[in-house]
Amino acid sequence: MKVPFPKSLNLAVTPTPLEKLRDIPLIPPDYKVYIKRDDLTGFGLSGNKVRKLEFLAYEALKKKADTLVTCGGFQSNHARATALVAAQLGLKSALVLFGDEPPQNEGNLFLDKLCGAEIGFVPLSEYENVDRIMEQFSSELKFKGRNPYIIPEGGSNPLGVWGYIKAAFEMKKQIDKLEIKIAKIVTALSSAGTYCGLFLGAKLCGWKTEVMGINVRFLPTYPKEKIITLLEKTIAQYRLKVRFTEKEIKVVEGYVGEGYALNKKEEIEFIKAFISKSGILLDPVYTGKAMFGLVDRLKKGEFSRKEKILFLHTGGGFGLFPVKEKYFS
Numbered sequence: 001m002k003v004p005f006p007k008s009l010n011l012a013v014t015p016t017p018l019e020k021l022r023d024i025p026l027i028p029p030d031y032k033v034y035i036k037r038d039d040l041t042g043f044g045l046s047g048n049k050v051r052k053l054e055f056l057a058y059e060a061l062k063k064k065a066d067t068l069v070t071c072g073g074f075q076s077n078h079a080r081a082t083a084l085v086a087a088q089l090g091l092k093s094a095l096v097l098f099g100d101e102p103p104q105n106e107g108n109l110f111l112d113k114l115c116g117a118e119i120g121f122v123p124l125s126e127y128e129n130v131d132r133i134m135e136q137f138s139s140e141l142k143f144k145g146r147n148p149y150i151i152p153e154g155g156s157n158p159l160g161v162w163g164y165i166k167a168a169f170e171m172k173k174q175i176d177k178l179e180i181k182i183a184k185i186v187t188a189l190s191s192a193g194t195y196c197g198l199f200l201g202a203k204l205c206g207w208k209t210e211v212m213g214i215n216v217r218f219l220p221t222y223p224k225e226k227i228i229t230l231l232e233k234t235i236a237q238y239r240l241k242v243r244f245t246e247k248e249i250k251v252v253e254g255y256v257g258e259g260y261a262l263n264k265k266e267e268i269e270f271i272k273a274f275i276s277k278s279g280i281l282l283d284p285v286y287t288g289k290a291m292f293g294l295v296d297r298l299k300k301g302e303f304s305r306k307e308k309i310l311f312l313h314t315g316g317g318f319g320l321f322p323v324k325e326k327y328f329s
């Protein structure tokens, strides 16, 4: 089947490396873990978000937008990537960030400000109304004569999903070149755009592999309808010849820990040890918890030693800086 890729920009440094994770003491011996280094999609733009933004920003330019509007937590990787993409394209960015404005500009927030993003801080209790708040923010910009383009949380709408549909094709090509079979792809799961893209992309490129999303966000469990809705919307909007059953959607629970963006001591120790043994930065909110979850499952013998597993590193390294005190206290 011809895959109807929408037009996109080239913003990410791709293909990113896909390689075997060096044997490190943290990973139980005999397991074969591979890693897709999407933390290397660029420096400022590092991580998964830029792949979605390649499609979204193309549409924004086509619509002659002058401002990219999006939202996230005040350390949002997605908001930072959007602010940088806007700056690269000569556009403005306007960010709705949840939480109280922190006293110091650290990590992603520092980069948002360096990009000149217009930032509105909104109480976390308003999170439910995020789409309405972005609409309101955009109406105010329109009133000033601007032409805003709204990008939903995490860039996770059907157009953004194409970022990881395309990435799945890139990964399959690399896997074929290595002449290996991957039984499972493991990724951090939050707004689900990355998961849905991999899930659909694997089907579209004929890659028989399971896609596992480690819930790092929702307690007590991930609302699976969020994934199903995004999959169905993407399939319908682009008339993809893809079928799926709910059973194929694999969400791994048990690794949100104390809550979204909160870390327990055990996770912090794991992240420190992983970085010092591998030289690969994990972030505290997404990849740190996802890798922690993967290693925990390996230790519990929940994967076959014969299977090769591919961990998608989705970036997020700037998120380490605002919490640095917790790592050496």
Ligand SMILES: Cc1ncc(COP(=O)(O)O)c(C=O)c1O
Pocket (backbone or CB within 6 Å): 047, 048, 077, 078, 154, 156, 188, 189, 190, 191, 192, 193, 194, 195, 283, 286, 287, 314, 315, 316, 317
């Ligand atoms: C570093 C990082 N990894 C993973 C994710 C999760 O991706 P998604 O929101 O597409 O589920 C995010 C999303 O914010 C992220 O910033």
